[in-house]
Amino acid sequence: MSAAMAASAAQETAPVMGVPHLLSDVRVEDVFDDPYAHYTRRNVVPADVYAALEAEFPTLDTILGGRPAASNQAVRMTVKQVLNDRRISPLWREFFEYHTSGDYWRDVVRLFGDRFRRAFPGLEERIGRRYEDWRVVPRGFAGEADLHLDCQFVMNTPVTEVSSVKTAHVDLCDKIFSALFYFREAGDSTPGGDFEVYRWRRSPRFVKHRSLNRDVEMVKIVQYEANTYACFLNSEQAVHGVSPRGITNVPRRYINFIAELPMKAFEPKQLNAWQRLWYANDVKAAAQDERY
Template sequence: MTQAPESRPAITSLLAGVTKDDIRRDPFPHIVIRDALPQELYDALAKSMPTAEYIGERIGKPITSNERYNYMSEMVLGDPTMAQVWKDFVTYHSSPAFYEEFLDLFEEDLLANLPAAQERLGPLRDLRVGRRNRDDFETHDILMDCTAVINSAVTGKPSAYRGPHVDKPYKLFGGLFYMRLPEDDATGGDLVLYKYRTEAHKFYTSASEYGDNRFDIDPQYVEEVTTVPYANNTLVMYPINRLALHGVSVRSLTQHQRRFIALVGDLQHPLFDLAL
């Protein structure tokens, strides 16, 4: 008797059913979608999400307090132990179809804040979409990724993984899909959205583990506008520009890991300049 293949939930886009009416514009265009995935699909992903220890072992990164561990799409797809539901999910969310969904929502806002984008890139809907770590900029214009991310347990003292900053200017969009554990009783780890206090401000750079620069800003130059709670099955997504200031609130001491999926679209060259 042949055993039936294991059933798994159908992949649903994180943007399924999201419309322009869902866009919030204060302090910059973004969406916050609660219960973004059907429960069956969310549960299947949550149950089989890798831990910081699993990722750290495979990328050769030791476990330290409140550090970030990334398991990118190509790593998920090349890992025979990862659940098929994860492979299906990252394949769709790093695809041309998902990029089109992003544009359906945010193209007007993106161009309003980056009017030179089409002059530099050409029509946004004509960009050749590839996947990060599989394709390159010789044959593609934007490289997508859907990354499983863990912030490790917070030990020693409470801390914020990262304060106010703007994502790297060569990224077209950012997305965070939170997958908080039900037993996670820590406080903090929420997403804080900011605006500039004045036009006079200055970013400082620090090297990332990928060899490029991060752009952070001293808290004295910004003020909090709103906080998006770190809650399970919650999506936050936004086009990236110099107004898209955000950070992570201080997380209490905890043995629980902070879990989310990061959605990105990388360009070869930056679309704006944060040097003022």
């Protein structure tokens, strides 16, 4: 982002109420390490702050921007789109600015830095700097960067057939940290849409980034509830998914947070040819759900 654009955005957003910093009060010991490094919290921001953010959450039409959408499809607005769109409220633009900033990244590192070092030995040497000193730029903006951060409005579109928007998988291997912040609409009683945490039953093996159901077991559910937050270190251990959502006209709403490298942090081990043949039905099911 240019200095002029940043100054203009800061000037426009200065008068708004205090924007929450989602990790600022979290302690290192609050992060769970089983089955992989993650943190979850209900009522993550004060009720009045959540109400102000929720009231100004963009509509599905705004996010779609005239595009067609299939049933239970993830549609999104990125930080670049948000900061360049004056239909988005100053409160939300400031929220997006902070959560793609160096200050936000340093909170991530405060909590996950040693966990990154254990998960990705040698990554700091590849980048040439300690995690604490990485140069951070919002995704989609120009500038010298060791890491790009994105913050996105996301909606899963209305559902016409019971389905999961994402079955058990790990995120793309250039992403080392991911998070979500739920904005469930009041009165939405649709079952499903919960965040699921999985543990490997065996050594990791994948069809692209998907795991076979036989290889993992679900160990934790973070319910799709308003004002609920979850974040995790993404690696080959970090298998997660979304429970199937029932038929509904109500979108599933959340904020998505991404920390993306200019290189791969890990390489998911793929099933070999014999395994793909032996587990053909499982492989077919995983491949059909490979929607990136």
